[in-house]
Structures are given as C-alpha cells and as structure tokens.
Amino acid sequence: MIEITGVNKTYSNGFVALKDVNLTINKGEVFALLGPNGAGKTSLISAICGLVEPTSGTITVGGFDTRKDYRQARSLIGLVPQELFLEIFETVWSTMTYARGFFGKKDDPALYEQILKDLSLWDKKDTKIQALSGGMKRRVLIARALTNEPSVLFLDEPTAGVDVELRREMLEVVKNLQKRGTTVILTTHYIEEAEELADRVGIISGGEIKLVENKVDLMKRMGHKTLSLNLENKLDALPTDITQEGVSLSKDGTKILYSYKTGSNSGITSLLSNLKNAGIAFEDLDTEQSSLEEIFVTLVNQQ
C-alpha cells in the first residue's frame, strides 16, 4: 500500500531527521511505528502525507507517487496529526464538512453522523472547538480524518491526553477500520496499544528504521516469560542444588521466579524435577509474557 524508498530528510536548519528510510506497508495491516521522542516518526508521516518535502527518495501510496500523482495519492490518505491543529472558532460539524470538501468530495451528512456517533461526539456537533476539552479535540481530529473515507489512516499519537474510557473507544474505532480493510499506521508511546492493535511493528530511532517485524514473531524472538511458583512454605534462600540460570527467589521468600525464553528447551521440566528432588512443594503457578514495552526498551538501548 505504501512504498518508501531511500527517503532522506534534512530540515532547513540542517538537522537530519530521516536517514535512508526504506519501508513497505501492506494493504490492510495495522503498522505501529515506535520510537523515542525526536526519533523522526512525525517527520516520516509528514513526508508521506505531503506536509514535508523529502530531500531525496520516493514514496508511493496505492501505487501513486506522492509528488507526481499527489492528487491520487493524497485522496487515499487520512491524517490525524500529533498536535491539536484546529481552528477554534469552527464548530465540530463545520470542520467536518470542510475537511471533506478539501478532498473534493460532496458533503455527506449521514457519514458525519456515523463518525461522530462512533467517537461519542454526536452531542457536541454544534459546539465550537474552543469549548471542547483536549481529549475531545483529539477525537475531532480523528473524526475529520475519517470524513474522506481514507484507505490509509495515519494516527500520530492518537491517544495522547485521552482518558481510559476514550482510549478503549478509539481502539475500537481502529479495530473496526481494520475489519473494513483500512490500512492503519499508528505511532504511540503507549506500547500496550501497539501490542493490542498492531500486526507489524517498526522501530525508528535517530531517523533510522532499526527494525521491522511481525509483532508475534518479535515477541517470540525477544520475549521472555516469567514463571512464578507460589511456595507452600517460605524459604530463606534457594536450595544450593538449584543452580539453573534464571532462577531466583522473590524478596519475601514466598515465590520462586524463573525467567526463560519461549520455545523448546525452556528448562521448565528440569527445574520442576529439581525442585521435587529438593523436596520443595508449591501450591500454585503463573506465567507472564514480557511486554512489547520491555522489548522496545531493550532494542533501543542496544543501539
């Protein structure tokens, strides 16, 4: 759906924000672009959407070059910017009609109604933007981006400053779009969102794409699981014959923790038999998968 080839961006002050970015986004996928502040996420999105002129390289959207065939390319795109770029004197409704108008499409009140209802903005439709809270403004930005029925939706930190309930609602909106076949590119600092929504994850840092991988594979490859065994009787120290790597005793002495890589040779069987031999009994067990967040922190720190 999107093909980014050799894109570089040097801003007018000489700052290099994107370094030889190559990236393919598939049709219908949810792609999470993760990276620390200033990594170049917004710059990359802006280059695709026409807000930033790449210094070199080419970008196509749906097969259309974003420079030569900008009309066709941009017609496919909906953009939710990171900042609350809204004209505060407009009403929610008029900002929707303008948004669609700029795309050269005929007014469609039924569509606006549907979008506003999905985003719980329907009762605010005649309210001026200036009278909305920050989270509502963010939803207005999303609503605007949906008015042109985009095939590709860019969400640049859509859940920043949004409360828990609304965040759930937005995740629903994204999932529904995904069901309808919309390609979604998402940046977020809430990694659990990426974990929940994304099919693939891209990590960008210092203007370079460090890694692009299927989320499940990434988690499998990098993911650690932790097994915790709740002991029947408290221990002061681990028995000396339990020497397996990754095993530790919790501070209060009520649990034995084992951190292992998922896959075969996990070492669980030998741990359990060793414990049995040592005469340690446990009453319950629990496993926990490490989150994308930990993986992300590990990866960025490695660079």
Added chain:
Amino acid sequence: MNWIGLWTIYKKELQRTRRVLFQSVVSPVITTALYFVVFGSAIGSAVTTIDGVSYAQFIVPGLIMMALLANSFSAASSGIYFPKFIGSIYELLSAPISYVEITAGYVLAATTRALLIGGIIFGVALFFTPLPVLHPWWALVFSILVSFVFALFGFVVGLWASNFEQLGLLPTFVIAPLSFLGGVFYSISMLPPFWQTVTLFNPLVYMINGLRWAFFGITDVHPVWSMVVTLLFMILLFGVVAWIFKTGYKLRK
C-alpha cells in the same frame, strides 16, 4: 481540477467574514461616515468643487478604493497566515488540492469580501451625496481587478510572513500612507509641481484615479495608465506566486 476543494476554501473564508461581521463590515461603515463628516463637511465647505464635482462626491471613489485595497489585502493575508500560524494548514497540505486551487480560493474570497465592503461604502456615501456614476460597468470591472490584485498581494505577504509584525508591516507602513498620499482627498494638480511628479511614482494614484474617472470622468492620470499599472502589478504578482509554487516556499518544510 478540485473545484469542490476550491469552493470549500472560498466558502470557509466568507463564513469567517460573517463571524467577524462587526469588524469587517460595520467598522468600514463607521469609518466612511467619519471621513464624510470630517473631510466632506470641514474641507468641503472650503473647497467647493474640484473639476466641477462637489468635494463630497470627489472623495467617494477614493474612499471606496482605499477600502478595496485595505480589505482585499488583509482578508487574503490573514486568511492564509492564520492556518499557517496555528498549524491547521495541514488540512490543505495533505489534501488533493493544488497550489493554484488554494490560492484561487483565498484570493477570490478576499476579493469578494472587499467588493462587499466597497458596495456598502458606496451605499453609505449615498446618504451624504448623490452619486451619478458615469461608467458603472467600468467602475465595477476596475474595482474587481484592483481587489483581485491586492488580494493576491496580501496572499503572497501572508505566505511570506512568519510573525504578526511582518503581517502588519505593509498595510500600516505602505498601503495606508500611499492611499492617503494617493489623492483620495485632493487632486494632485493641487500640489506643487515637484510633489506632483513624485506622486506619479505612487501606484495607488493610478488606482484611485481610475475609479474616479469611472465615476465622474475626471482624473489626474489617463485611465489607460490606470489600467496598465494595475495589470503590470498583476503580472508581477503572478510571477511571484508561480515562483512560490515551484519552490513550495514556506508552506512545505
């Protein structure tokens, strides 16, 4: 051509005018009425006629032209400057709309707004003096042309400006003084010969006199010159706009 997009910008800009109705319509009415009271009555009692036209009538085309210049310029410059300033310009830059369409939307809306205000001033003036217009079509065409040119001018300045001071620079320090010195309130033949020559370098003289000729058939410069200066100015601005489009200057980072 994205006609709907162009029309949307036009509509949006005119709705913005409606929102600031007082500022954009009521204030020119009050200002004009004040000019009539102050200049029309005070000076008019001393200067009775100029080239056979009463002083009150004489100043009307100048006042209209002054309003056209100021309003078309400011409507277009603020129209494009504010979205740039608050960032909402992203909605245009990410839309399938060309630079020509964006410019046309803003410039035509500013032209319309200026003409509406010009019409209102004409209406207000009718309360003070009868106004038999000699060449009404010519007056209309010339007003449209000048408003369009100054809207284009304002648009370019709005694109260029990166702060409010720069935005206010031209209207305050160039357009307003040149209008006052451009023969709104006097015929330049009343000036000493040296200043007459100097005044001929003021382009606004040609615009003000062009409209005055359309109204009453009197002018300090030949109407053909009025037209030529206006058209030259337009060509120059088209050139600047074309250059801006080619370079994406100040819009796309």
